[in-house]
Amino acid sequence: MSNTNVPALEVKHITKKFPGVIANDDVNLALNKGEILALLGENGAGKSTLMNIIYGLYKPTEGEIYVNGQKAEMHNPKDAIALGIGMVHQHFQLVPVMTVAENIMLGAESVKKNGLLDIKKVAQEITELSHRYHLDVNPYAKVEDLPVGVQQRVEIIKALYREAEILILDEPTAVLTPQEIEGLFEIMKRLQAQGKSIIFISHKLKEVLYISDRIVVLRNGKVVGETTPAEATQEKLAAMMVGREVILTVEKKPAQPGEVVLEVKDLKARSDLGESALRGVSFKVREGEILGVAGVQGNGQTELVEVITSLRKADGGQVLINGQDMTNASPRAITQKGQSSHVPEDRHAYGMVSTYPVADNLVLNTYNLPPFAKGVTINRPAIIQHAEELIEKFDVRTPSPLTRAGSLSGGNQQKMVVAREFSRPIKLLIAAQPTRGIDVGSIEFIHNQIVAKRDEGVAVLLVSSELDEIMSLSDRIAVMYKGEIIDIVPRAEATRENIGLLMAGVKRGEKI
């Protein structure tokens, strides 16, 4: 055995410059053997850049990496894997139509003497690994049939199969349900007990405090502090991350509901796969109130929002906005005639054009209206001026209005979308997963903006799979389960427990 005092991984004076940005600025970091080290930071703080350097995807401008005390030269992930570094990306790198075993052997194929793939041997090894770490994965299952949490375990096995001693988990909890998160943490503990060293990247404070041995905080590419869960609190960590005090609870006055703005009657629709996704959904949202739609992801929330905003066709039922029937109207009619705004769930697919400048994205659905267009000609000065105002008002961190939107951090992209959608005069706001995958500072900002809209008298439909978000913002909570609204609970009567039961499909008063 080598000296146990030598860190499993050490990065020294790592600096990474991109044109116009310093993503990592003289970063020093040591990961001890058998340790879970949390790397905490806002989006754009440089966490992913640093991990990509460690994994050989980027070459640092300056600095060195040591693995087990040996200086490491990494030109590509292959080198990193050879040194025992494994990475589980936020977006899984799996082929959906292939089996677990096929995915795992991809790039490290096991071949029989006759030149054919030895799937049996691989499957056996997977079963062994799965058993040792209680991962519970069937090597012959097709990846596309597996729940997200299991897919993630496949990624972990993939790294273990390649004999990783150091595991980098990039935002592993972002895609998981609360139960799956607990499962992941158990696995991480077990890996740790077997001597693996883990870097856990996150911006979720609770999780970091729960699971890690040590916490390193990054801000603007620099290490700004190091602490342990014993010494830290959520407030302290948030302040370190953002660089100022952050209020984690949302302050709001009681709601003063007015006229009905959005009414949905017996709405029915199908999913992309043609299955019935909405089975007769009805509710009303009034002026000056926030109706939160809770539910485990995939219970029809996505389809509900898409049908209301006309991105998906309704098979039956009605959508009334301000008393007008807007069922299957054009998306433009919904936004312009219906005076509504929509913060879409998937900002990369729907909310923005990542190759466009920020300024163009800020007029994505108003480019045809004055002052941005005069007849058919586009008024660029007006678009730039509008962008400058919104960037200032919504604190979008971008080098300029002409910067490509895709190069902003996730939180700033979302602020850009929010800026666009919140700056129009509206009566209805539909916000789907408005803070998914973004940092604490931006979450606080967006939450306050949503409450401010409500206080202006806007009707807000908030869809979120984060129960904390639903609980802290909503005035009433609708819970979706299998394409239906199983119940609508006033905020005062809602607890994590009763909403949690509804999310699992258990109605009030029903025995489990």
Add this chain to the structure above:
Amino acid sequence: MGNFSLRRLFRSLLIPLLAVFSALIVGAIIMWLAGDNPVAAYKGLFQGAFGSARGWATTIRKWSPLLLTGLSVAIAFQAGLFNIGASGQFMMGTIFSVWVGINFTDMPAIIHVPLAISAGILGGLLWGAVPGILKVTTGAHEVITTIMLNYIAALFAGWTVYAGGSQGQKPGPLWDPAAKAISQTPPVVDSARIPFIFGPPYRVHWGIALAIITIFVMAWLIYKTTIGFELRTVGQNFKASKYAGIRVGWTIILAMMLAGALAGMAGAIETLGVNFKFAPEFGGSVGFDGITVALLGQTNPFGVGLAAFFMASLAAGGAKMQFDSGVSSDIIQVINALMLAFVAAPAIIRYIYRIRKAPEEAETTPKISWGG
């Protein structure tokens, strides 16, 4: 887009320039391997294109059709569509303009020329609309449909001028009886011919002015109008354009109609300014060269103008190259194909010249999806 900076300009020029450079080098190696003298060949090529007034005239004459088919492919690319159909749209433009050019005899040139050009534009536009409509209504991929429509257009055009057969097959409606057994139309009347800027032997006609104006019109349309914004948004992000309230189906049809109109215009100008009649062998590869021009020009109208000029000079200098150095002018086709390969696969150029991709850099070469 929309904004301008020198660095951005340099970056967008880098790949096409290196693609051209690499194609010329590889072309030289091929010539050398074949025992030819590449230096003499390129010298002849350059002199053929620019060494004399007639060389310049030929370059300019060949410039306008390449420019317009290049713009045709480029505007479709802007909307995320791959128009392989410029060739067929060019053919339809030719037929429509030739019909107006031979059938209206009592018309002053000031009306007849614009009318015949407009007819060509209309022919291309209608032919371009077909794959657009098919894509929107049935999901048929434009790459497949435009290729099919190229054949249909070529065969249709051939039929219109068919000279008839000895077994009593009927001649086509546009066939010129005076041409006897040759399948071709009669010449268009004088009033339908685009006037010369420089008459024979130079034969540079005013069509080039129209083509250059079209560059500016297209640049304005793409970058300065709401229509251009819609085209580009559909091309960049289909879902986001739905979200933005853009009528995606109509925008796709419009883009294909514009692409067809430009290629049709190329056919009209070539007919009314150079050939003065139609025969099935006219047209050549100009529709397909439009793809190379559009990619070399990075789908930017001004870039397309430059790229077309360069390709026109290659075409113009080929004859003198062959005469001076003995290298077959077919090597020009080889160089064209190499340029297309290099510019369509910028990763090769980046690898050879060790160019790093700036993280904020947009992909300038359009990605072609086969997903429909």
